[in-house]
Amino acid sequence: MLNVNDIHSYYGKAHILGGLSFDVPRGEVVALLGRNGAGKSTTMKSVMQLVRPRQGSVSFQGQELIGKPAFRVAKAGLGYVPEDRRIFTDLTVLENLEVGRQPPRDGAPEWTMEQLFEIFPNLAERRTNRGKHLSGGEQQMLTIGRTLMGNPLLLLLDEPSEGIAPVIVEEMAETILKLKSEGLTVMISEQNLHFARAVADRAIIIEGGEKKFDGSFTELEAHPEIRDAYLSV
């Protein structure tokens, strides 16, 4: 569904991604693993065109995304949940969800606010609260809910487990599995191997902007040296 081929991304002169390639097939949950600074968030942003790769190709359902403005990428069916959440703190929960709302899309699960409130009951109670008055976990749910309102085909989740309580992380894992069962394709970036293994079908490990491993978690377990070299466990 998503084919990333040999992308090179920069921040100013700093070369962050050096020729990264990977695929995300329809219906799979893929985990992008790596240490802090490995280039996970840049990969996500490069897919979304929030960072413009200077070289390579990002194609989604056969459509080339490089050079398109971010809103076109979103309209093509990619939903992006940023690492730092970036909820609209002055807007209420309902208004935050409204910003994300897009018309239904063929082949994608369709979401209404009420359905989201079933998945995230905490948000239901706080629908008229402003974003800044939510807890970290609630903000994380809101940012996922907001993106789901766009009825995406592929969800990009950047470090969903970061900075939230362990109980909520477990809930988050269940939620991701539920989304998968609804037919959503998901790519998450993670540092938490345990969490990634719980939700993902496949692991991609990057380090220094280059791919070091691409395979199932069973394969990864057969090679503990890879895990030790590239993941801080």
Next chain:
Amino acid sequence: MAFFFAQFLTGLANAAALFLVASGLSLIFGVTRIVNFAHGSFYMLGAFVGVTLMEVLPGAVGFWGAIILTGLAVGAIGAFVEMVVLRPIYRAPELFQLVATFGVILVIQDLALMIWGAEDRLGPRAPGLRGVWRIFGEPVPKYDIILIAITPFILFALWYLITRTRVGVLVRAATQDREMVGALGVNQAWLFTGVFALGSALAGWGGALQLPKGGADLLMDFNIIGAVFVVVVIGGMGSLPGAFIAAVLISVLSVFGVTYLPQSTLVLMFVVMAIVLIVRPYGLLGREEVAGEHGQAGAPETPIRPYGRVGKMLVAGLLALLATLPLFAEQFVLTLTVDMIVFALFAASLHFILGTGGLVSFGHAAFFGGGAYAAALLVFHTDTRMELAFLFAPFAAGLLALGIGWFCIRLTGVYFAMLTLAFSQLVWSLAFQWRDVTRGDDGLVNIWPADWLNSPSAYYYFTLALGVGGILFLRHVIHAPFGYALRAGRDSPRQAEATGIDVKRIQYAAFALAGAMAGLAGGIFVFSKGSVFPTELEIGASFDALIVVFLGGVKTLAGGVVGAGFMTLVEDWLTRLEYWRLLLGLLIIAVVIIAPEGIVGSLRSLCTQIRGSESEVSK
């Protein structure tokens, strides 16, 4: 009591146009983070377009239809400006956007002159609303009552749009994080254009609605912008109810001011603003701006390097040329060069606070003109010796900067810019209205240098020594520990604080120093011209300096100096043409879009590019 009430109603009616313009400005700023200086121009366009349409369309339907059409037309013009001028520069630093909108002001001024001519137009009376109604026995124009009735509806409509509709939700979201709104599938480019069009339309409506009470003339754009900034600052940037309250406050106060303190109508609103800001630094209903939000980031500053061999030789050559100039040049060249050096010093002082300090001051002319006035007043009223009066110029300007800085330094970004502009308007209105002391727009004349300086070449060397000395002194300060601390505070205030730098105090001192150096330039200026007029304190004068710094290049020390030389020559040449504002405006807009690093910056990038490609080849 009845008279009092009638006065109050007049104030409320005057508030209508002011609120419309201010709300438009506030709305545009909220979403695009651009302080649209051309907003006064849209107001002026509204008045002219309105007059023209009202002449064509008959009767009451025609009158109100003309007003509605005017808003739509001005909104369309605003959308055009946004798409052509602003769209390419949303990611540029604040100053670039500001300068671009200033270019738009110049263009619109000359276009209006071309289309409608230089004569003032009297606005038609509203059909069916010509007379007065008596309220407690006092006559109140019917049209005033209509305006008072309309304004709350406009406020309500805007409030509803912003808080209750999807568009409003998107607008508020974009205010906070435009990139994220885009990543959620919203075409923010159109959202911005829409908001800009609506804001411009509001200004246009303001211009058309005030027609029966006023008219249309070519000075409307600058005349309203000061008041609009005051309203927006008092109300709080981005707050519509705040803009409404502040517009009413200012308008009512001015009406009473005209009755009871006719000498101080202009000063009054700035005094009110100062009081409000002492109590509430971000305005009545505004909130503190959080620095470092998403969406706005310029390229990181490159470190300042000492000049290379070529650079040093260029500077030495230039100085040698300047030192020997009186030996062969004609007198008018000397006069032009004096102008250039004065302007260069003025621009260098602005560059110091703006480029090195990171504080975008919109009112730097207050110190230039303030210094000039300080010296001139001493000579004019007390016959002080020229040398003493001259020394008083930088001293007084420095003191003025300490006074104004005390209010302004607490604020950052746009609030700082607006407040400096408002204070410079305060100084201007003092010079303009305090006729007993300043002789108003007759200016102070016969301010000549002492005998030993009273020849063109003597004054030229005097200018050269002090002007070049001043610029070198500023350059030295930038490279001194004080300058490092200032730059640290600019690039990362929190980190600078954490390393023990008192950022605000450093900035305060830098602001005072910049003011004093601008005052020095003003002192040289006044004795070279022999006179000073309030025009030296106008918004236009502050903007000239900003444009010069910008044209030269914000990030380079030489920028202000080169820009000043360039600007003096270009103006000398352009002002011979009838529509020079149009050309200058277009030039400015072109530079903003095509060469945003300015003259010096662009040359430098060109050099590094050439060098870069050479080194790549050699690899």
